[in-house]
Amino acid sequence: MTDTIEQELRTAFASKVVSISPVVAQRLRTVDYHPRRRRLPAFAGLGALGASAAAAIVLLSSSAPAAFAGWTAVPTTPSPGTIRLARLACGGVPSADVLGADQRGPYTAIVFERGSKPTECVTEGRRVLLSQATLYPPRMFVSPGVGNATLPIPSPRWWTHPRRRLTAVSGTVGSAVTGVTLRLANGTRVRATVGHGWYLAWWPGSFADRAYPTRITVSTAAGTRRAPYSRSRLHALFAGCRLGTRCVAFERAVRGLIDLVPGLPTQLTKHYSLFREPATRSTTMKPLEQGHLLSSQDVGVMGLDLAQARTFKLGRGLTLFVVPGSAGVCLDLRIGSGGLGSCHPGPSAWEQGTIGLGGGGDFHGVTTFYVVALVPDSNRTVSVGLSNGQTVVLPVKHNIVVRGFPVEPTKITYRNAAGKLTTYG
């Protein structure tokens, strides 16, 4: 027994170290470890001080490589070969389904069509940093009223590393639109790539870094129009937050003053046994925010009730938070120090199920695409179609399905709350 476990340990350690990204050693080789000997002059005249300060900044940044080093706010156009590589890395085959692509330093981002669903994917070489389907229903878009441009509610759905949080947005624009620029709350201006009726932009950071858009600027031959990111309108967009429901004020949520909505929507308790059983342990905002997957904004706009959250330890280091609210349901899957999260507005969230399909990223050097689904009681199994043509039947426990795949899941077939067989994807 001892020999066996020792052998298993050797294998386990060896397979663990294989998952370290080679970039880590690469970064460490470029660090300047030599202790500084020269001191900067304390006061040597304004000009000299300016030059010294600039030199010090360069040294600091060389010792501490920034996340997304080399990222640029203004994109360039990647070569066709780079686009093909990115499409391959994003789990597909190089084909004509790429709607838009941009290059920001060493990073290539593409939007491609998967079925009828556009998907954003950001890569660094062969590593997938983010892959998310743009599954926003139309009411979740903000329109600045010019050039048919839309601004989706930005939500950083995915990131793989606490140091490497990023937010990606894409949207449709009319053919007359020649440029789209987003201004973020932290002051950064990000120029989007525009073409073929789409725009695409991404940037380092998430809500926690105040890296969310506050204004969109759309240019056409006729001129330029700016539109603010309307908070009140954003809040009103959620149809699930009806009259008579105690919705949480968006402003209060942003300031961290979270109101809890008592009780659960009746549809949830009716169709999901998970919610008929009492929550054995509620969660607080702290674990949710630690991973920066669910923000206080999500809590606000979805009217989430943290006391009703269900927490599941799924084994293999996965933890799932299912957080219901008066205006929707949020699913937050933690995988090590990363994970994926998504919120779905009600009532479709509880009548049609809550599906996160194909969220993917690079976990310790392994690109994995996840299915995370909350399905009604009538489902004992669901079937998942993969991009390689395989179909996999997965068991449902406590209304939940979570599974990672090395290839992209493209559809899921299950029964909705009315018992009707439904295919999503």
Next chain:
Amino acid sequence: MVRSVDPSFDAFVNESVGDLVRMAYLITWDETEAEDLVQECLLRVAKHWPRVRGMEMPLAYTRRVLVNLALDDRVRSARRTAELGLDVDPPIDVRAEAALENVEVRAELMEALAQLPRQQRTVLALRYFLDLSEAQVAAVLGCSTGAVKSAASRGLAHVRELVVSETQNSEVCEP
């Protein structure tokens, strides 16, 4: 690329960084923390490089610095860490159904290792990953061979216990 005055330190970093990262990763079970740890370790070694360079085994000394840093609670709390949970093992590959059982067993072992106290995991990693002898582990940790033997035995017992309890509780359950 390393801008050090002494080129022998550059060569040492280039040669040993992979080994150090793997070691740090197995101790911390976290890539970010491992990177920070190795960086800090090499900064300290660089400071004393003229002396370390003259040693018989600079890598063994550097490993010792690394392990001491990793097990030093004061350093750990000062370092920015993000221990949000356990790491995940590679996903189940539907193209390799035959290997599924092995994957499941290894996943349980991985989870057990992730739950081990850092000291015990360090001893096991030194013994069973680096294949160091008990005397060599003792030299790295700066303790007696007897202490290493006992720590390794406790670590193995703990892993066995965790694997058994994980197997018995493999259903999806609310904590």
